[in-house]
Amino acid sequence: MSDLKYRYLPKGYLGGYLNPLNIAMIDKDDILAAGATYKDAVKAIAQQVNEPVCIDIIDNNAVTTTTDGLMVEGPFVVIAAGDNGFVNEKYGYVPMVEIPYSDDRVDRIPPLEIWNKLHKGKKMYGGPDPEFKKNGPFNLACTGRACNCNSGSELFDLITMKEMLFTHLGMRALYMGQDAMVGKAGELLSVAIGMFIPEEDGRICKVPMAEGGDTLHRCGSHSKTLKRDLPIVVCKKRVLAEYVLRELDQGMTVGYHLSVSPANIMIAKLAGFDVLVDRITDSAWAELNTIGFTREYIESIQPLASRQELLDRADELIPGLVDPVVVKAEDVMQDRIVTL
Numbered sequence: 001m002s003d004l005k006y007r008y009l010p011k012g013y014l015g016g017y018l019n020p021l022n023i024a025m026i027d028k029d030d031i032l033a034a035g036a037t038y039k040d041a042v043k044a045i046a047q048q049v050n051e052p053v054c055i056d057i058i059d060n061n062a063v064t065t066t067t068d069g070l071m072v073e074g075p076f077v078v079i080a081a082g083d084n085g086f087v088n089e090k091y092g093y094v095p096m097v098e099i100p101y102s103d104d105r106v107d108r109i110p111p112l113e114i115w116n117k118l119h120k121g122k123k124m125y126g127g128p129d130p131e132f133k134k135n136g137p138f139n140l141a142c143t144g145r146a147c148n149c150n151s152g153s154e155l156f157d158l159i160t161m162k163e164m165l166f167t168h169l170g171m172r173a174l175y176m177g178q179d180a181m182v183g184k185a186g187e188l189l190s191v192a193i194g195m196f197i198p199e200e201d202g203r204i205c206k207v208p209m210a211e212g213g214d215t216l217h218r219c220g221s222h223s224k225t226l227k228r229d230l231p232i233v234v235c236k237k238r239v240l241a242e243y244v245l246r247e248l249d250q251g252m253t254v255g256y257h258l259s260v261s262p263a264n265i266m267i268a269k270l271a272g273f274d275v276l277v278d279r280i281t282d283s284a285w286a287e288l289n290t291i292g293f294t295r296e297y298i299e300s301i302q303p304l305a306s307r308q309e310l311l312d313r314a315d316e317l318i319p320g321l322v323d324p325v326v327v328k329a330e331d332v333m334q335d336r337i338v339t340l
Contacts (some may be wrong), residue, residue: 001339002034007175010335011052015182015325017231017255020052020162021146021155024336025175027060028077034339042093046082048338052146052156055080055337058175062123066168067204069111069197069212069258070243071118074172075125079152083144091136096151097129097201099287108214110257111197126201127151138206151203163230165193166191167220168203169240171234178235185232186322187224191215191287192261196221212256213279215287223287232320235315241267245307248273251333255279262293262319265301270310270317 007028010275024045031041042055057078057170064075080093099105099123106112115124116274128139128151137305140149147156152171156163162242167187173180185193198208217223234240244258244267252258254268254275268275277295280288304310310317315324 002004002036003337003339004034004036004044005030005335005337006045008336009174010334014231014332015327016163016235017164017182017184017325018162019155019164020157021164022049022051022161024049024053025054025171026055026057026258028058028188031057033143034340038095039093040340041086042078042080042082043087044340046080046143046334047277049082049086050247052144052157053069053081054146054148054152055082056148056152058086058172059123059125062125063115063119064125064168064184064203065111065197065199066261067193068261069198069252070174070247070263071111071114071124074175074244076152079128079148081141081142081143081146081148083146087144088143088272092141094128094141095132096125096127099124099126099201105200109198109200109208113257114252118246120306125207126199127203130201130206139204144318153203154223165227165230166235167231169230169235169243173235173239174233174327174333177333180233180235180327181237181324181327182231182233183324183329184322185227185230186320187228188262188291189232189320190225190227191217191223191286191291192263192320193227194287195240195259195261195284197257197259209295211279211281212258213260213276213284214281215284217238217287218283220286221290224290232321233327236326237263237318237320238311240316241311241318244268245271248326260284260288262288265293266299266318269298270304286310
């Protein structure tokens with residue numbers, strides 16, 4: 001018998017916004033230290049919770065990429081879903097693919113250039129293992145009412161269709177015991193979510209679908225309505241700025257290595273970095289223009305006197321999130337133990 005610790009976010013209201021599903025997050029090293037398999041841990045947690053639950057196994061020693069191009073720590077190596085103590089054998093458990101390093105891969109996928117500069121030697125994980133998922137839906141794990149979608153970034157109750165979005169950095173902030181923010185995505189984040197970088201076996205796309213200056217949505221003014229009314233959990237804006245700045249300092253650029261999301265654009269311009277506006281596609285302009293991020297506006301943004309001012313005023317200066325509420329992990333996260 002071994003005890004396995006995990007972190008748990010119960011369903012219910014999170015800063016006044018409905019989180020429709022329980023969420024369990026476990027460090028893969030804790031599973032291995034308990035002498036268990038990943039599937040053992042997932043099934044034990046599902047049985048203990050005995051309600052709809054999304055279960056994510058994390059590798060804190062590896063990295064992944066966000067859809068806007070950042071390479072960040074703490075990828076999910078498994079996403080899973082349980083309900084009523086059960087995990088669907090075909091759809092409920094999905095391992096993520098390890099993406100091996102190669103010079104050729106880095107040449108093909110510009111955001112990966114940061115791998116050698118900041119994360120040399122670390123393993124990287126993307127989205128669902130294509131071999132595992134070749135006979136089923138690509139990017140979700142589901143059992144009963146619980147759907148753990150888009151590599152753990154979009155959670156549904158499949159009966160009520162209530163949904164909450166979790167950016168990777170928002171989920172990680174809560175897991176690490178840090179403050180996060182929750183609010184409605186609004187029109188600006190609805191557009192930003194579609195601003196992509198190329199992915200190969202990525203967390204959202206199997207093959208590259210958009211370059212750094214393009215949009216995956218490609219639906220003009222409709223883009224600002226797609227996710228507008230959904231609640232979303234993100235990290236504090238200062239934390240986002242720090243992640244973006246550490247890559248810009250290494251020579252990464254917005255519009256090539258990083259997406260042209262409004263937040264990326266604003267952080268770069270306020271910190272005195274170039275934004276490659278000439279690489280923004282007509283499709284992306286059609287969406288950015290609807291939220292006021294015209295070429296004229298972007299080119300008018302002047303650098304601040306100091307980087308510290310950007311960090312100190314991040315919540316005010318970086319756009320995104322409607323009616324935000326700060327959520328303290330200590331108030332919402334639980335530490336639990338399950339016996340295997």
